[in-house]
Amino acid sequence: MIYDLYYHNDFDGRAAAAIMLAFLRSRGDDVEHFAALGYEMADQYTKENFFAEHKFFKGKRNPAIVVDFAFHPKAAWWFDHHPTTFKKESWRRKFKSTKYWHYEPKYESCCAEVAAVLKNDFGWEGPAHFKELIRWGDYLDGAHYRSVREVMELRSLGTQIDAFVDRYATDPKRTGKPFIEMLAAKPLREIVRLPAIQHTVTQVLKNRKAALGYYRKHMLVAGRVGYVDLSRKDFEKMRFAGYYFHPSLLYMVRILKKGGLFQISVGQNPWRRKESRVNIGDLMKKYGGGGHQGVGATETKTKKAAEKVAKEIVAYLETKSN
């Protein structure tokens, strides 16, 4: 059987896709098209005929396999671990656990979920190097970074691979089919040493230096809350940069430019989780946005509105961080 493989546009999505690909090929099946999915395309994805009508590729559409992304009732195989996976109430009702549809929020990564399902339900175990792939999938998807320096200075195998995926997320020649085939075939420790990846790491660190200079100059601190307006800058997101300079901060509030909109992005210091008493997702809901316990966002049409929201949130979080 020939399938099309859709995966969330991040490291975990690709790792899950790689495991699925190895499994399919081991039983004589294969994948014709590979497509990365992002939440910015939720409007398209939530259409009933998404798989037949999207423009990711031309030609014949094969049965769809979706990993690490929202539920779709037309998917032949589907795996996800995100608690926000059901985008429509009617789709939530359509979902039932079957041999081919798997929703397992207990897994920190979808690659771990896929490997466990294939082992338990299909009696298949991949090559030994998948252990390492899954370990890094859990680590990155769960943001278990040991320190802010590990992330900011790309000090580990996982953060280096992740920087490469992030930098070329929309370049399928670099992070599409060939990359997924590589993840399926080789240990990560070998992949990370490739010149293309090490070159990207050097580049990212160089760009980061400039962005960090801007942060250092423009970031404001109120109590244990950091605030920076990045809406005029085309920086990579660097959601942890505030903690790099001020490790004692509990929260960061940033204004970013997203398409034509202004996004107010709020995060909790992941190295000080225990000290935080605010559910950021709930807080952002009050401003028409959403998120999880540790991170959330909302959007405004104008810069002025974004500044007003950001100011209110900074003041509120300051009262909660003494």
Ligand SMILES: [Mn+2]
């Ligand atoms: Mn994931």
